[in-house]
Amino acid sequence: MSNPFARARYALSAHNFRQLPPDAGAEVAFAGRSNAGKSSALNALTQQNALARVSKTPGRTQQLVFFEVAPLKHLVDLPGYGYAKVPQDLQAHWQQFLDGYFSTREALQGLVVIMDIRHPLKDYDRQMLGYAVNRGIPAHAVLTKADKLGRGAGGNTLQAVRMELSRIWGDSVSVQTFSAESKQGVDELRAVAARWLGL
Template structure:
């Protein structure tokens, strides 16, 4: 059974950061400080790489900051390519550190500028990946903290619940929201996911720009690896 990571501690501004007593805090730091590499890009289920260790997938609307989060977590400026063009990422992008962990940057949803048939093909690939990847330990669903959960996000959460895939919500771009508004956004988001069967009940607020919240997220991933060992 995958146990939920310890909830991060609140600070005085409404942001959250890692619990200084979390035993996985240092393990998470060391894990993400390792030699990360681009592994492959898979446009279809048939082109997925062999499974190894555990996988953590990042899902979210286009331009929510998935690539920026990958770069911030790993301390690399250009491991994942960022773009101002919504819907540019059209494949499952795999990044690895040693044999124990792979990060998967999934195609952004909601604003893809592509033919309907292409979008439907991506959707099928994502669904097949989520349902059939047995080493997938958790999906982190990224939500822009300036806007909160939208109907298109709810569709993804519904899919994850039906597939019984463990997931947690990551609020991105926390530095772009006033502290009082941000605290309300966290509370609002947690209230919406609390009764969802596959969801971790607390969100992970982050800022790829300032680094806020990243230690807690790294620690949560390190905990998952330990629990799967």
């Protein structure tokens, strides 16, 4: 099966509302704490090694980065922070920008939240999933770096996260394991994103 994301290309970066592209078509946003493996997941999804820059310095994504997959269909890389050394006023700006983006963006069809399987469901992850659920947008939790755990431990973590998500949000959030290294779960993630974008 051909990969509908293989043609993805960088479209634009937005640091504020004025820079966002027209609110049309369909978008799937990707969020994740610094170093959770978001860039690697985007690169695995699109089969492009350098689409999303993989950085050893946490928190390098300082704007919303739009990648065009097809006309009016985008993947959106959200700023990853957690321990990014970002000044307080910039954090406040981001908070406001993300709040606004999630509450008003009509094109947004789904949110993928990337978490390190060894440290899932941190405050930031819960906040991002909450944004989507409150808006009635489907959310999908991706437990990356699954190759770092044995199959048994990975399966146990998956079950624990699934139960926790179900307890908080019912069936609004789906969850899977993923490894950019071993390619585990790449097809599953691709299927979810393709469905949301109508590809």
